Amino acid sequence: MLRVENLNVWFGHEPDRVDAVKDASFTVAQGESFGLVGESGSGKSTILRAVAGLIDTWSGTIAVAGQPLTARKRDRAFYKTVQMVFQDPYASLHPRHSVDAVLSETLRLQGMDDIDRRIARLLDDVGLGRGFRFRYPHQLSGGQRQRVAIARALAAEPRLLLLDEPTSALDVSVQAEILNLLSDLRTEHGLTYVMVSHDLAVVGHMCDRLAVMQAGRIVEVMGVESLRQGTAQQDYTRQLIAASEGYARA
Template sequence: MLTIEQLNVWFGHAPERVDAVKSADFHVAPGESFGLVGESGSGKSTILRAITGLIDTWSGRIEVAGETITGRRRSQEFHKTVQMVFQDPYASLHPRHSVDRVLSETLNLQGMDQIDARITRLLDQVGLGRGFRFRYPHQLSGGQRQRVAIARALAAEPRLLLLDEPTSALDVSVQAEILNLLCDIRAERGLTYVMVSHDLAVVAHMCDRLAVMREGRIIEQMDAATLRAGAAQGEYARALIAASTSYTRET
């Protein structure tokens, strides 16, 4: 479903140019859930933004569903294949647009018919129901806003969903609900996920495989069982896992 080969992403021009991603390589099979983990600033979210076309200063090869991506993602077909759920549900929804308008505009842009029925079905699928249809973002909790953002992404009936820290801006009590919702949606629709997270426990729960990033480079790939066992090969990946699971109190 997704192939990344020798991906480089940068910002600015020499001598101030910043190389955010350096020679990244990975692939994601149809129906698989793949994680990108690492410290803040390691390039995880930048890869997702390059895939979607939000960043156009990149080189290398990006292939989605067998199609090589070049230039800006203007085709309707691309956006029917790939959608993204952003980190902050407070920023990703227009404050003056109702849930109905958010979803109906997306459905119209994708050329969908039976808009009313589709909106009702989408709200049911994300656990909101039709009672939320005419509410505005300020009338919703953080978890409810993220459910709307997920419904908006699903409106295009994508095959690949990019998840950029989808629960990090939410209360801990709500995070598990959203993660379980995403697991259910993936199973029901046969979707492929690429998830960025700093939380290794989330990745271990959500993903089949993952890549560890450091300073813009992918330094190791492993499956979720290896992550859960703390059996990474490299020293940095082992230290990252250890830091996420426990700490030693100084005496």
């Protein structure tokens, strides 16, 4: 579903250019949930943004469902295949647009018909009743806002979801609800996930495999079972596991 080869992403120009991602390569199979982990600033979210078309200063290969992407062009077909859920659900929703407006606009942009039925189904899919349809973001809790953001991503009926720390801005009590929702949606819709997280416990719960990043480079790709057992090959990965608060070996 996703192939990334020799990806380099940078910001700015010489002599002030910053190389945020360096020679990153990994693949994600259809239906797989793949994690990107590492310290803040390691390049995790930058990779997601390059895939999503939000950054155009990159080189290398990004291919989705076998189709190579260019740095500057994303067409409607791409956004029917790939959608992104951002970290802060309040910042990613327009404060003056109701839930109905947010979902209606997305559906129309994707050329969908039967808008009313689709909105009702999307709200049901993410565990919000139809009574939420005409509420505004300020009338929703953080968890409810993130459910709306997930519904918006699902509106295009994508195959690949890019999840950028989707629960880190939420209260701990709500995080598990959203993660369980994402797990259920992946099963129900046959979705593929690429999830960025600094929380190894979240990745251990959600992902099949993961790439560990340090200073813009992927230092190790491993199965989640190796993560749970603490059998990493690289010293940096072992240090990351040891430093992860609240992480318990399964």
